[in-house]
Amino acid sequence: MFDISIGEFCPFVYGKALKAEDRKNGKIPVYGSNGIVGYHNEYLVNGPGIIIGRKGSVGELHLSESPFWVIDTAFYISGFSINELRYIYYQLKTLNLDKMNSDSAVPGLNRENAHNRVLSIPEDSNVREKIGGEIAKYDNKLKCNNRINQTLETIAQTLFKSWFVDFDPVKAKIAAKEQGEDPQLAAMMTISGKTADEIRQMPADKRKELADTADLFPDEMLESELGWIPKGWKVQSLKELVNIKYGKDHKKLLEGKIPVFGSGGIMRYADQFLYANESVLIPRKGSLNNVMYVDEPFWTVDTMFYTVMKRPSIAKFVYQFVKTLDLSSMNVGSxxxxxxxxxxxxxxxxxxxEKSIKDFDQIISSLYNTKKVYECQNKVLSSLRDSLLPQLLSGEIAIN
Structure with a gap:
């Protein structure tokens, strides 16, 4: 191991301004200090790199595995292999660059001060790459699990939209009636995505389950204040389904295992919970569209609302509904x-x-249960990686 300054080993390079109106349609990620802020059709850096927050989110780190653009609120590092970059990324995280704010007005990271910070690293780049490769095993599995969970969440959102926004089963029944066909079968085909022949070949119990679900949907629509809705369904307000509660300050809580949520997600873990049942968390300040579903004991800070359900089996329905809203367009803050x-x-x-909501809850509960398995896996993987990192970075554990 030898000591070397950041400026000598991996100097920070200034990003280049690229206004939103100047970005052209493309797939190249555009990074600012807080992560991806848009996409463009050209790259500034042709290869993997590390992005470091310069203004705003000081010292925040992001790793891009593909070509990217960095705007002028951030620095970047490039010119290394992806595995060595991963090694550098985790080394930089140990330096707490986010604490190096040098501007009292707009938070800022001074490049000269950052360049003077010293890293203790293996002299052989192959060793650094091997350590990065070892870390990659954990990171890649975490990413894989996250992708699976995103797919599961998309399936749940698609189902909600089909049933309760676009009313697809209802419209299928109406169309079938007009054509003199079987409305129930039409709804079954819409719900399952199967053909009539495929449905007839299903096991009797599964076919009955599907038929029962199809029967939940009426075959008529009536006009309402929100437009045409299924007959028998009602237009009400959100307060009919939930009580909205304020979060509380968390600073006096001790460290523990209970997640503490802010508008950006989990902030820390504490020793007490504010609420222990299913809930939908809605930001009161900040990222208003960052709505979250929680089904374990939790604490929310005072920049978040949490919800108490007024009916059974309604939390996932409420969550999917609120996710369809553009809450940022309802902003009242100046x-x-x-x-x-x-x-x-x-x-x-x-x-x-009530039966429609209950059936929806039962169907997507299996998706959410699977998501929870992967979330638990990620907690274990993250814990293992984080416990190994100091030993890998310091050279205590040798990589063969």
Missing amino acids: VVPSMTVEILNAIPIVIPS
Whole structure:
């Protein structure tokens, strides 16, 4: 191991301005200090690299495995293999660059100060690459699990939209009636994505299950204040389904295992919970569209609302509904984006039959249970990786 300054080993390079209106349609990620801020059709850096927040989110680190653009609120590092970059990325994380704010007005990272920080690294680049490769095993599995969970969440969102926004089973029944065909079979085909022949070949119990689900949907639509909705369904407000509660300050809580949520996600883990049942968390300040579903004991800080359900089996339905909304367009804050209880309570919602909601909850609960398995895996993997990292980076553990 030998000591070398950041400036000598992996100097920070300034990004280049690229206004939103100047970005052209493409697949090249554009990074700012807080991550991807858009996409463009050209790259500034042709290869993998590390992005370091310069203004705003000071010292925040991002690793890009493909060509990218960096705007002028960030620095970047390039010219290394992806595995060596991964090694550098985790070395930089040990330096707490986010604590190096040098500007009292707009948070800023001074490049000269950062360049003077010293890294203790293996002299052989092959060793650095091997350590990066070892870390990659964990990172790649974490990414794989996250992709699976994103797919599961997309399936749940698609199902909700089909049933309760676009009313596809209802429209299929109406169309079948007009053509003199079987409305129930039409709805079964729409719900399952199967052909009539495939449905007839299904096992009797599965076919009955599907038929029962199809029967939940009416074959008529009536006009309402929100437009045409299925007959028998009602337009009500969100307050009919949930009580919206304020989060509380967390600073006096001790360290523990209970997740503490802010508008950006989990902030820390504490020793107490604020609420222990299923809930939908809605930002009160900040990233208003970052709505979250929680089914374990949790604490929310005072920039978040949490919800208490007024009906059984309704939490996932409420979560998927709120996810369809553009809450940022309801912002009432002049400086910091803000939401109020009054605005949320008054949001109109089409409420189907209790049985429809219960069946929807049962179907997507299996998806959510699978998601939870992968989330638990990720906690274990992250813990293993983080416990190994100091030993790998310091050379205590040798990589053969």
